[in-house]
Amino acid sequence: MKAWKYLRFTTVTIGLILTASADQRPNIIVIMCDDMGYSDLGCYGSEIQTPNLDKLAANGLRYSQMYNTSKCNTSRSSLLTGRYVIGKTSDTNYDAGPLISEILQNAGYRTLWSGKNHSRVRPPERGFDRFYGFQGGACNFWNPGEKLQDGGKLPHIKAYEWMVNDKWHKTFIPEDPNYFMTDAITDNAISWLNEYEKEDKPFFLYLAYNAPHWPLHAPEKDIAKYKGVYDAGYQKIRTARYKRMIEKGIIETETATLFPEQIKSWERLSEKERKLEAQRMEIHAAMVDNMDQNIGRVINTLQKQGELENTLILFFSDNGASHERDKRAFKNYQPTGNEKMGSVLSYECIGRDWARVVNTPLAKHKATSHEGGICTPMVAYWPKGMTNTGGWNHEPVHLVDIMSTVLDLSHQKYPIKFNGKQTKPLQGTSLVPTFSQKALAQRKFTMGFDFANSKAVRKGKWKLVSYKKGPWELYDMSKDRTETLNLAKQNPELVETLKKEFYQWIANL
Ligand SMILES: [Ca+2]
Known part of the structure; x- marks a missing residue:
């Protein structure tokens, strides 16, 4: 730790000088959602209503070629370390250098993380002042514990460790009967923003939503908004999305023909199958919609606090839409078949056909290195620091660029040593030039992908x-x-x- 401590001393000094002359560095919010399709946002051509993200996009910038690692754990590691991550290095990379949070904490930022972790890293030991959330990859959104409040059985993947109210719990069964994870992740983030409102330092908030990852769970009022919307079936929804994407300028017909995916014919499904498939997609849409409403609550809080103007908000997904039909939930649980879809006792996934639709127009899905696996929408918003607004950036950029961007904005340098060991040079490039329509610096490191x-x-x-x-x-x-x-x-x-x-x-x- 010695070398890092020495560096900590030097960076804190820089931080103090900046504070003395009123800290102008922006707050930074990174929102990473889970398993969302390339065309799932309104501002990327979706029929799903995402007015809050659309508003950020209209007054910010959208990227058409933002890349991740095609999988949850690797993408999260890549984001926090600023390094390329392949399946084998997903956990070891955390030890290769400081995390974004450690750099920012040392630079005088308040560091907050609410949501999914999916690694063995314990956030409070790695530069986060506060953490609310779970160590695993997927949860029952209504009750992440191993049983119901009354002791009844529950479909779940695994009862992961949670940190709630700053304490670790082996399992977390919420007392609130109306608990819903996307709301709770937001509630915690907002309570911290209020708690630290008067503090004279910028903050870094990492909002790691688990939505719209399986299981398909959403509040009934949100599902109701999409009743009947997906009765049109895979092909019609896909074609409509493609058309809107062309209109919005994300892609062009000449250079992005609709990938000829093998999607089942909707007409050949039985009426019962069509109903179930449409219902699954209604819940997926409700999960994205509900997340957008929650992002709206965060934006309102910032507005009330007068912080919105100088806050950089970045939104993206950890990987493309998921083709998985996961059955692990049923190891110790026998569903009766009458469970209401979307409720605590139900366990559903969108599956391969809808995954191909929500990834329109790209090829393949999660855990592949074709575009449908590694490419995500990204919205960047920062009123005070952005002049290039309302349009698109079409350059290839990557998760590793977020660390370089954060270093740039917080006036920090990546340390040469970490925990007594030499660090390898950074692999990304700052995205700040794109905020004012300038060219990105030339990449020194190859952009590569390897998962499974x-x-x-x-x-x-x-x-x-x-x-x-x-x-x-x-x-x-x-x-x-x-x-x-x-x-x-x-x-x-x-x-x-x-x-x-x-x-x-x-x-x-
Ligand atoms: Ca994921």
């Missing part, structure tokens, strides 16, 4: 990608954003060069 043998490397307009140990495919992303025309056979030398680059990237992680 789905690999990819992105170099300028070229992308080399393979699916589950399959052959390498080559795409010109400037002409073919949806990966429909594999150019590998026509360009064997380029394939070899990019392959080499990929393996060098892995070796240098």
Whole structure:
């Protein structure tokens, strides 16, 4: 710890000087949601109502090529460490250097984290002043514990450790019968913002929503808004989203044809199946809608406190839509078949067909390195620091860039040593230039992806990608954003060069 402590001393000194002349550094809110599709926000062409995020987008900036790692745990590690993370390094990377929270805490920021963790890291030991949430990856939204309040059985994945009211609990069964996790994550964040309102230092808030990850759970009033909306079926919803995406300027018909996904024919489903499928999607929509309402509550709090003007808000998802139909919930639980879908006793997922729809127009899904796995919408909003507003940034950017952006805004440098060991150079680039329509600095580190043998490397307009140990495919992303025309056979030398680059990237992680 010695070297880090020395650095802590120097950064605190810088922090004090800045405070003395009224700290102008922005508050920073990073909102990471879970398993959301590329076209799931209103401002990205969805029929789902997300007026709060749409408003941030209209007065901020949207990114059409923001990349993550295609999976929950790796994306969360990549965000907090500022480093590329592959399946194997998801936990070890936390020890390679300081987390965003440690840098900001040392720089005089109040550091807050509400929501999902999905790692062995204990947030209060790694630079977070406060943490509310759970260590695992998925929870029953109505009751994250291992049984019902009256002792009855409950479908759940695993009763993860929770931190509630600053104390660790082996399991968490909320007393409030109306508990809903997305609301609770927001309530805690807002109570901290109020608690520290008068404090003369900026804050960093990491809001890690579990929505809209399975199980499909949402309040009835939110589900009611989408009754009947999905009766039109997969194909019609997908085509409507695609059309709106073209209108909004996210993509162009010439360079992003709708990926020819194998989606079941809606007409061939039985009436019963159609009803169940439509209901699943109604709840998915309600989960996104409900999260947006909660984000609206955070924005209102900032507005009341006069903090909105100088707060950078970044919103994105940890990976693309999920194709999973998870059955682990039923290990010790036998559903009767009469459980109301969306309620505490129900356990549903959107499944592969809807996942392909909500990822419109991209290829594939979560845990793949095709665009439907690794590409997320991203909204950036910061009234005081942003002049490039209302439009799009179409450059490829990545989760690793958030650390560089935060360093830039908090006037900090990435330390050379951490816990007595030399740190490797940072891998991302600051996104601050995009806020005023300036070009990003040239990347020094290759942009690569590798999860569960789905690999990819992105170099300028070229992308080399393979699916589950399959052959390498080559795409010109400037002409073919949806990966429909594999150019590998026509360009064997380029394939070899990019392959080499990929393996060098892995070796240098
Ligand atoms: Ca996820």
